[in-house]
Amino acid sequence: MANIPPLDLTQQYQTLGTEVNAAVTALLASGRYIGGAAVDTFEQGFAAYLGVPQVVGCNSGTDALYLALRALDIGPGDEVITSPFTFFATAETISAVGATPVFVDIDANTFNLDLGQIAAAITPRTRALMPVHLFGQPLDLQHLCALAQDHHLAVIEDCAQATGADWAGKKVGCWGDVGCFSFFPTKNLGACGDGGAIATGNADLAQRIRELKEHGSPQRYYHSAIGINSRLDALQATILTIKLRYLDQWNQQRRAVADRYTQALQGLPGLKAPQAPQGGTSVWHQYTVRIQNCGSSRRCDAPTTQPQPCETQAPRCRDWVRNHLQAQGISTMIYYPVPLHQQAVYQNLGYQPGQLPQAEQVAREVLSLPMFPELTLDQQHQVITALKDCLPKIWV
Ligand SMILES: Cc1ncc(COP(=O)(O)O)c(C=O)c1O
Missing domain, CATH: 3.90.1150.10 (Aspartate Aminotransferase, domain 1)
Known part of the structure; x- marks a missing residue:
């Protein structure tokens, strides 16, 4: 009888094992496990890959979405339009910041938001659109961003399942105000544990996200906001830098x-x-x-x-x-x-x-x-x- 799994991560390790083992051993020997060159190198490499000025690493795709919403000051009383057909984290983070997810139906052919139905769901409380590029399929970002611009809404792209996908030659995650990525092991670019990243072309937003992910701290031991602790481990960053070359x-x-x-x-x-x-x-x-x-x-x-x-x-x-x-x-x-x-x-x-x-x-x-x-x-x-x-x- 066949034994065919839905996916098989052992094969990646077989291919990259020697390279990964050497890099991980060097990182372990360095004693630098939080932040440092490994994280900087990955953030810069991933920014260059996407073609976006800023990438901030964080602990997961869920944290990336949460931090994006927080950085955009979305909270109680606000509405965010998103897909009802996605992993729970997409809507969960909207609720976690105190805002309300507003679900718009999908196009059954693409599994993504039906763009024709978004305008009717916009109210005076709508602050952002959160499209999901589900199953790796990019959504029409020209259409979506034009809609957002017409209604003065932010765009937070949930790119958790679509690392490397593009629309009209430009990578997903670079179109909206913020692009959110997951490096959960099963993702197209997967770490050996949890990991995530936020991409943005807005330097102020990137700075805000950096502060929020480090306990709302613009300077060590000085806190200007209630943030969270969300780090991309140096170990995961090391592995991701290698894997990015194969993506x-x-x-x-x-x-x-x-x-x-x-x-x-x-x-x-x-x-x-x-x-x-x-x-x-x-x-x-x-x-x-x-x-x-x-x-x-x-x-x-x-x-x-x-x-x-x-x-x-x-x-x-x-x-x-x-x-x-x-x-x-x-x-x-x-x-x-x-x-x-x-x-x-x-x-x-x-x-x-x-x-x-x-x-x-x-x-x-x-x-x-x-x-x-x-x-x-x-x-x-x-x-x-x-x-x-x-x-x-x-x-x-
Ligand atoms: C569409 C989508 N959004 C968000 C997430 C959350 O990512 P993570 O598991 O890294 O927190 C996932 C992960 O499964 C996802 O598939």
Whole structure:
């Protein structure tokens, strides 16, 4: 039986182990574990890679979003427009600063915010737009930034899943007031632990963020704001500096994997392949298909091969396909099963079922296939074969 994981980080280490071990050993011997040259080098290298004047390292993508909101003085009484179909941290940070997330539905073809619906959600309280480049797909930043400018709103890009993606040749994270990145190990540029960064072209904002991430301290032991402690470790910065050199190559390998999936899965009944963006370059953090319901629970209950029980009360073809693949040793993921406006913690915001129909439907249909740069042709062939084998059994 196959054993194909959704991603495999051990392969990166096999390739880079010698280089990483030497750099980490040197860092350990230096005794300089907080800040210092390792962090400066990474911040400068990442700024040059993105083509942005300032990068500030921090502890995580979550902290990056939180610090960006704080630096822009967004807080109680303010609204921030964002996507309901993303990892929780996007909206969580808006709530953490005391502001209110306002969810606008997504475009089911790109999984990103439906730009045509943003204007209607803007109120006198709206302070910022927080788009997410989900699954590595860049959103149309020309359109979004023009909208923000017309309404005098800040733009905070959540680039956690899209390091290296661009729109119209300019990297994501460089378009808005602030770009926020995550270096969680599974990300396209991943550390060996937590890490994050904030990119900005605004020197004042960068300075504010530097102070906020160090206990609101412009000068050691002098505090002008209530901040947090959010550091990019020297150890992680050392590793990230090495990995940054490989990022474009890895993203290119991801694009090749995505192209092969797209070509092979065209026309499969019940399956919608993701669309590559027109006008930008995706870095395919995930390759997420949609498995639509065939409408017949009987078929899902009684396929020709034995499925595991569906995860939910109402059988869904997506869950059956997932179980079918798992039974053959192919692991897939569901990003994300519950849109944010339907999370328990946001019940108080008063969204009604069906209010954001695209996000709700997509959450029922998404299935992220194995995707990582080192996925072999043979492994990918097995995933494709398994899908080709099971989909026609449901969608006769
Ligand atoms: C879209 C998005 N935003 C924010 C985050 C938060 O990043 P971190 O895990 O580094 O805090 C993530 C990480 O999973 C993410 O996927």
